[in-house]
Amino acid sequence: MxxxxxxxxxxxxxxxxxxxxxxxxxxxxxxxxxxxxxxxxxxxxxxxxxxxxxxxxxxxxxxxxxxxxxxxxxxxxxxxxxxxxxxxxxxxxxxxxxxxxxxxxxxxxxxxxxxxxxxxxxxxxxxxxxxxxxxxxxxxxxxxxxxxxxxPTHRLAEATAPVFEEAELEEEWVTRAIQRGAGREESMAAFHEWVRSPDESGTSPQEQLTDAQRRAGVRRAMRHHLAHG
The missing domain is CATH 2.30.30.110 (SH3 type barrels.)
Known part of the structure; x- marks a missing residue:
């Protein structure tokens, strides 16, 4: 080409x-x-x-x-x-x-x-x-x-979508944590512990992000965890 x-x-x-x-x-x-x-x-x-x-x-x-x-x-x-x-x-x-x-x-x-x-x-x-x-x-x-x-960039987008979605979730998590007085590094570590831990389905939020159909659910689960966890 x-x-x-x-x-x-x-x-x-x-x-x-x-x-x-x-x-x-x-x-x-x-x-x-x-x-x-x-x-x-x-x-x-x-x-x-x-x-x-x-x-x-x-x-x-x-x-x-x-x-x-x-x-x-x-x-x-x-x-x-x-x-x-x-x-x-x-x-x-x-x-x-x-x-x-x-x-x-x-x-x-x-x-x-x-x-x-x-x-x-x-x-x-x-x-x-x-x-x-x-x-x-x-x-x-x-x-x-x-x-x-x-x-083509659309092929790169397909391959990297879960990574960018995770980055957006981490930014939201860390922003909220800092607003509550937590440190940046501490908040990043807490996010990665959560995103890699299996839920009741046996899969982690990080694994679920590879399925475009489940990304909205992961975001909802994260916000629920931040509010009630």
Whole structure:
């Protein structure tokens, strides 16, 4: 398949859940497509702090669902010329354009990627989060860069729907817990204990999220647990 089938958003706003630090929800778990400041990517010359975007898949970030693995794949994000949405298919295959990121034009550079210490990815340094569609566009371009194989974003959406649904549930759980005075890490751990524990059906909420027909029921069960558990 040709690069002409690579997709582009309808507008820059389609890319983001949060495009500036003021919009970032601190209760949201770290995800693919999160942009952090103050990141040093090993192996780049010169090594200096700057913006970086997480490329690691959410399921590969954590060994136990809560604590990040020691290192994650991160690509440098640097200031860029404005790449019009119509030109995303026109020779810009080494980058993921990030228009209107924190008021400027940037791009994630796939050639400038490395394993970054996860300890440097601080919640207070997260300046942007991609939307599910934005993440799928990032993954599509990264896969194309690596393999020249084009994966339609709707196929990526089918594969990642349970992961994004779980992230939304975790964000809601942690937000409510923080409002009641609990800590972020403590709340994340409590959520993952709940989401992985089998209910009376013998399956866990996490397993049930793989079935689109059961996702609404999982959300109801979680809200009931928060209210009465």
């Amino acid at each position: 040709s690069a002409e089938a690579l997709e582009a958003p309808g507008s820059p706003s389609d890319l983001y859940l949060a495009s500036s630090p003021a919009e970032v929800e601190q209760a949201r778990p770290f995800m693919t497509g999160d942009v952090f400041d103050g990141i040093t990517v090993p192996g780049l010359s010169p090594e200096s702090e700057g913006l970086g975007i997480v490329l690691t898949h959410p399921c590969s970030m954590r060994a136990d669902g809560v604590r990040l693995n020691p290192r994650l794949h991160v690509a440098r994000v640097a200031a860029s010329q404005q790449i019009s949405l119509r030109k995303w298919q026109d020779g810009h295959f080494k980058v993921m354009p990030l228009p209107e990121l924190d008021g400027g034009h940037y791009a994630a550079r796939f050639e400038q990627m490395g394993l970054v210490e996860s300890a440097s990815l601080l919640p207070t340094k997260r300046i942007a989060s991609l939307s599910p569609y934005g993440i799928h566009l990032l993954q599509q371009r990264f896969i194309w860069y690596l393999t020249r194989f084009l994966v």
